[in-house]
Amino acid sequence: MPLEAPARIVGELTSRGYNAEREAVTRLASAADPGAALERVLEDIPDDALVVRTEHVEAVLSADGAGGPVGASTDAGADAGSAATTEPSPADPSATPSVSTGTDGARGSEPADPSPVETGGSPSANRSADPAQRSLEIVGDMTGQSTGTGEYSDFVSVFRDRLERLGSKLRGRINHRPATAIQSMPGGSEVAMVGLVNDIRSTASGHWLVELEDATGTFPWLVMKDRDYADLVEELLCDEVLAMEGTLADDSGIAFVDSMHFPDVPRTHEPSTADRHVQAALISDVHVGSQEFMADAWNAFADWLHTPEAQHVEYLLLAGDMVEGVGVYPDQDEELDIVDIYEQYEAFSEHLKKIPGDIEIVMIPGNHDAVRLAEPQPGFDEELREIMSAHDPQIVSNPSMVTVEGVSVLMYHGVSLDEVIAELPEDKASYDDPHKAMYHLLKKRHVAPQFGGHTRLAPEEKDYLIIDEVPDIFHTGHVHKLGFGKYHDVLAINSGCWQAQTDFQKSVNIDPDAGFAPIVDLDTLDVTVQKFS
Structure with missing residues (x-):
């Protein structure tokens, strides 16, 4: 069997919309006729299965006998299969993930450092829209445009720009x-x-x-x-x-x-909608690296995206905090599952690979990510972009406006929501109804108006935090609470998180809404919420 056989098996599986356990790939590669074994496995696997597991392969190999045309070529392979029937805990990032590897055959027989491959399109989801129908445009990405040096003149410039542009309204x-x-x-x-x-x-x-x-x-x-x-x-x-x-x-x-x-959103605002039935999943605050990262919920979400129910979900918009970060709050190291920031992003990338490859992905950073804390936050540096290259996502600044099939989505991580909720009366803004706090930012036409408070702001030649054009959708995260509603026909969504309650959150009385994925119909702007926890 050629050395590259495991990689070929992986490629064949992903082309048909399947992931696979590493040991399942190893057992297939060790068969006398891997191609025939693979076809038999795919014939016998349950119709609703998305992952080829070791037991599926073992059932086929056992039925044909070790010496048959599709049997294992060595006894050692059979021993390896019997030793790998217990799946690792998803909370352990060093454990073997339940997906196949993208390594070459020389390393395919080694159990160390497995890495899930990127999944291709999912036939079971039947996500077969003509790519020519898709359109995705980024507006206002300030990555690489930062000119502020912290001089007095920079502060004068940014406030003059704010007064001029919002004053004109x-x-x-x-x-x-x-x-x-x-x-x-x-x-x-x-x-x-x-x-x-x-x-x-x-x-x-x-x-x-x-x-x-x-x-x-x-x-x-x-x-x-x-x-x-x-x-x-x-x-x-x-x-x-x-x-x-x-x-x-x-x-x-x-x-x-x-x-x-107030500058405000005009009451006459009429949102744009897509010309066809297409959906976007809006999520945020994944927090990979935290002991409380909900890997099971994430895997359930990724699996759901492979199903017919999700066939119209063609876009995934992620509003920051891909990882837990390091040193973000006191004693955070005691709550980390992965203590190295680069290893956190590598683990996040592995989870991102489980998303179907035919979904367009847009990501912005958040306050836990490895970018500057002061807003606006440029997109990640080249090293981190390379780590997070799975499915070739669009990585842009916080905030950015994304136009998806004619529907404009303002993506902002949402740190200033803490300030709005702290400053305003509880009946006007609260963590229980985060979308109502977002209404005030729309009314002020600025995502972080107050300088010198909780939200760190970077002076630039222009104010990148102004809401110049009225968005059709305003998407934030940060506060780990789920909420959505409409303000002057702008759909405001705070999408919750993928992290269970941490000790720090308990200390400040935050009860997160975790494991939810708001799904927006871009042709109607209706929202449904999928729960995976």
Whole structure:
């Protein structure tokens, strides 16, 4: 038997939509006629099986006898088969995975360092759409575009850009004036201003004082506590862009607010949809390397993608935290199953290979990934991209806009959601309803408006965190909670996670929604949730 026989067997199996246990491939390779043995196995294997297992091969070899035309060529091969009938625990990344290897025949007989091959298309899923019908476009990927050095001028540039671009969405609604011009107007004048929220504080009598800043200076605006819109002040974050209209006090030193305007998503927004029935799976926070990574749930998800039920799932959008990382939170090393960051990504790649190869994959980084913490986060460096090359995924920055068959999806990992939930009242934003916190980011047209808080922000020549164009879908992760809903016809989805509750999460009272995969019909924007845990 030629040395490359195991690799040929693997290739034949994957071309027919099957994975295989390593020992099953070894037993097939040791048969007197591997080709005939393979055909017999595929004839006898159950119709719903996706993985060729050792017992399937053994049943065929035993039926034909060791000396028959498809029998094992050596007794040693039979011994190896009997010694490998117990599958390893999926929680042990060093154990032999229950999929075939992509190594050549010289190493195919060695039990060490097995590596699952990438699966091809899945015949059982019948995912047979013409590739020419697919379209995937990336907008706003800032990987390789970072110019910030941390100088004062960088901070000036990014805030000027924010004020100009978001201000342009507001200036047409009001008769705005610069701060210095308002200061020189007579008392009693009707005035309006567009600016960054510089400060928010309450007065002794319970009113609110909001200070707006533009390129010329600052001006204070008083929101009376008994006005209908007073509760909007509770939604404000420092550094967001806002427009206010009102009346100047007699001494012109302050303005009484009559109305507030946010950049917001227009109520007339009409989302785009795909021209055919096609679906996308939206997931995030896999956290490979953690002791709590749910390998069984992930494998069930990957297996499901090979079934007819998932035949319309042609895209997989992964919103960050592929791995658990190292040193992300106190005493994290005590909760790691894999302590080397590169080995974590290698393990993640092995799990990614279980996804059908005819699914298009887009990935952005998160705060646990090996990229800079400050947002926007460029996509991974070349070394990590090479490790995660299974199925040739599109790896882009956090955030990025992805247009899938005409449907725009804003992918953002979601670190700023912690800040929104902490700053806003519980009835407006909470971990139990993460999509409602996402509504506020859409309203502000910025994924991380507040500078200097929990979310680390990197100054650049332009503000890559602005939501310039209204997306059809807004996809985040990070908070490990599942939630979805619509805001002005924008579908907001936080997709949960693939990590069971860690000790750290217990200490901060986070009960994760793990093992879920929201599936979006791109032709209708309807959502169904598949549960795998």
